[in-house]
Amino acid sequence: MFTKAFRVKSNTVIKGSDRRKLKADVSAAFPSLSADDLKELVPNKEELNVVKIYAHKGDAVTLYVLHRNPLFFQLEKHLYPTVYTLWQYPDLLPAFTTWPPVLQKLTGGADLMLPGVVISSTGLPDVNKGNSCAVNVVSNRAPVAVGTAAMSSREMRTSGMKGKGVNVLHTYMDQLWAFGDKSAPPVISVTDPSVQAEADLDARESGEEETEEMARESEGQNDVSGMTAVESSCQNFQDLSIQDGRKEEKTEEVHGEQEDTRSLQEQMDSLLFQCFLHALKSKVKKSELPLLTGTFLRKHMAACCPKGKNLDIKKSSYKKLSKFLQSMQKEHSLVRVKELSKGVDSIVEVDWRNPELCSFCIPEDWEPPEDCAEDRVSCEVVYKPPEITLLYAVTARLEPLFQDAKKKKGTVLQASEVRSIITDYVKRNELVHEINKSYVNISPVLCDCLLEKSEYQEVGTLKWDDLFSRTLSRMQSCHQLQFPGQVPVVRKGQVDPIDISVASRGSNKKVTTIKNLEGFGIEPAVVADTLQHVVQASSVLHDVPGAKDRQLVQIQGNQVHHIGKLLLEQYQIPRKYIQGLDKAPKAGKKK
Template sequence: MFKKPLADAKTVAPLRSSDRRKLKQRVIADFGLQPEEGELLVPEGLQSQKISTHLNEPGVVYLSPEGDPLWFTLGKGSDGALIPTVYALWKKPDLLPFLSTPAPVVPKLIGGADLMIPGVVQHSLPLAIDQLVSVTQYHRERLGPPLAVGRMAVTSDTLRQADEQDTKGKAVYVLHTWKDCLWDMGVSSKMDVPEPREIPKPEAEVQPADEDGARDIGTNGDGLATEASRLHLDDTRQPADGQQDPAAEPLSDSTAPSAAVLSSEDVSSCLRSALLQALQTALSSLPPSAFPITASTFWSSYVLPARPVQPMGAGVPIDLTRMDVKHSTHKTVKVFLKACAKEGLIKLKEMKGDVVVTAVYPAHPSVAGHRQHKTVQSVEDKKGKAEARERQAQEAEEKRRGELHVAELWKPHGPTVGWFVAAEKDTSNLYSITDIKEIFNAYVAAKGLVNAQVQQYINVGQDEMLAQAVYVKDAEPAEFMKREDTLRRIRENMQVWHEIRTEGGETVRKKGAVKPVHVAVKIRQGRKACTLITGFETYGLNADELAQELRKLCASSTAVEPLPGKTADMEVMVQGKQIKAVTDLLVAKGVPARWIKAEDLSGSKKK
């Protein structure tokens, strides 16, 4: 919403006392705050400013007396939903429910992306579609400060089922982020990010544990959960050390369950449920050639992975350390399998003092009537997916951090200066091709220069400033031109610049067109082929370091020499046809592939 500068911003004006009181009462009512909290978020001396986003959507921003935006509304008038800014959320971090995301995702949100479902690590409960939420960076056992504000695109139930159903799509439509153009309006935009805070403990008195070891978290007397219980998370993707099993149901608003204590009979029942689940799923698709299966393989590969993480109807997770046959009434795997064979679920055969499974019966009535449960294997798979996503995100972040971003820019110059002035644009700025196109389209629409007969043509002759901007010396002035040709002519009359930026590093802007790295194979000294690399200095690469790396990589001799007629530019030579090796190294160093020009000139030299 605010990833680009505002299209328009009116003068900041003090908010009348009566309007400020109405706004404070609205904030208190909408967000369930105490009067003193309302005073903190809607202070005396509040100011307002009418704005238009870069998408020309009108809105109002409410600023603190110091000039930091605290609230904003979108839409005509001031009756739209009140949305807190990151500045306001740093004053009261628990103002909104939240979702947390790994650190590599945060720069993407700041860049204007919405939060996707796979990027959610944990979240508050419950969450509804279109609900205002904050987005934080994930920290183990702590809550990071809010870094973005948005509206839910799905419910918390969808997020909880995302891993099992491999759900994709958006989780949050992001409206405003730390470091975006709304944030930069504030005088405190350079302030440090607050430290993560500890998860609050309930203020109410904790009741003694009952016989099952469960404790009740108290309420505030009105049946409402205390802050700690309201902050219980659905944290099934990346459990922190010492936290509950990732497959356990999220803590409710009123109770904090401990692991279920199982009797021997309970363990036997859970193990039987595991076998029924395995018969419904993995075992039902096994071909006859897969049998016989030894008891140990059958147990470890099919029964143990299908163990339930929560007994049916218990509502609390299982202590998996007790979910083993030695804690059951059977005591051994052999006895357990014989009991299942007697029931008709499997078929066994005695072999050298042990048993092997020779057949299974997925069509058994008990199997058909089994209600599937969440298994240990599904939890481990979910955790593995989360870890894989985290690794991929970290690898992508590391790759992105070292990548060079090359942009072609243009500066108003000569005959185009008057047109930029007429379009009310700064003539000292550098503009991208997208910027020039947006300025051109807005100008043409405002002046009504689209040809009435053929829409793709622009009546450049009707506007003096535009006619000057597209004028070519010694050419007949054009009355009308195609839209694409008009844009191209404007760029040709502007001054060419380029920008090279390293992610997280400095930005270098220079006059002139950007030149690619040239990699060419040529024949030298008779019939010996060599690969020559030039133009790499533009991308911040050192000739000696590049030659040294190529010497090791290609196991060939290298040399560095000045380019003929140039004092600063160097040429690196490596023996042999090494185009692929050189190109791969340049890409690994961050040079975009589109800015590498490679050609093999050795063929023409041989003839």
């Protein structure tokens, strides 16, 4: 089940009620566990994660992960322990014993056949058809596989130990094991004398075969069958992993020698194909389809490029991404590409069961890029909106009014400071009306600063509110942007709101543009990329004419609703600083 890579749907911390339910389920499924064992497997306070995955064949599986290691997996409401759990509690499940070479077959996806079962002096373990069981090898009691019994113990004996014995679900060195810390199994001594005798005999035979193989190698007889014989005679699975590692190293060396003899064009074709398979296997999720081809190349294939190498389609035989994807569709049947909108291609379907894709293995020396391209959302610096403060600058006309407060032309003040200075000026010059205190008498300075020429002879008093509003309206508007952790920035003029507009193009197609994102410290490229993923529509950046270092985002269709949701919820921009939200398409109407 886990021989090939699986897709993670969600990974969340378990809730208190679910933790109690899990503990009850584990206790019911494995009654041999004591209360202390249950507390160790399902601790009350330590973080326990619930990971929902889809296996490569589409099966929905739930994993329970503690300290990075999956402890149990649930399939069709049945709970099974992983090898990590069985290494702590080797007697948790009835176990069938087999030979070390059989482990290679099990890790490759095969089930355990009865002719490969070693019967101990106590006989076969007592199981019924469908019961959970484990598999170990003669030299070590640590389980290396988990599955279900294909038939009962009685049926196994009746059949003469022929046919399938265990339907294997999970093995050591499969993808579920690789989801954990990839530790090697412990060595647990075999207690049954008959099984120990079989292990000793197997070790002696393995030693003899290995000696013969070494002799053949010294004579120059380097055949592959000899290598297989040595590997199949390993005493335990640690030896197997060592041999496999050596074999992979030799394969990589040979492959490297072949690359040296190829042309640059052939090398780039090979690199493209490798990154293509790597991206499909580990990056692309079914929920992302349809996926823009440009996004697939920029975000997924580029992230899978080995360190020290660069993808350059122009240096390949394909020259264009569209031709490369057509080849992947026609010659390999890996994907299906469709033009969902005019001039814009998208990957609409992936053949997850394609043999080339299933057999592809991610290179062990591959390292994720430092910029975390494969997980853009989690690696980006979290955006925090600026704190915007409205300010007012003293103008030449109002300078006499602020002279006593020693505020010269160009001095920037907040509204509360302006109010305080005007109030102090009125009281100091005794301008409050003698009868009605809500009015202020107009002095020559106030007349020159606040009144129009037509009002000179007509207006003798002003209300307090009118006095303040006239003062602020005759000052130059400014604003201050305070980004977290940065020095405040003061700019002249009103705050330019983010402007969202919708325009029609040929054939009555609509495009949405967004301007003035830089004023709020938002990168237009990030917004364009995010919207492209959300709405699955093409987006481009254009320079704003006459504005240096300013860009506008243009995206196909009327996307005002999605843009508004992005700016209001993710970027937390106040609604009053977003212009054009009313242009969203009405419910029930075609965009």
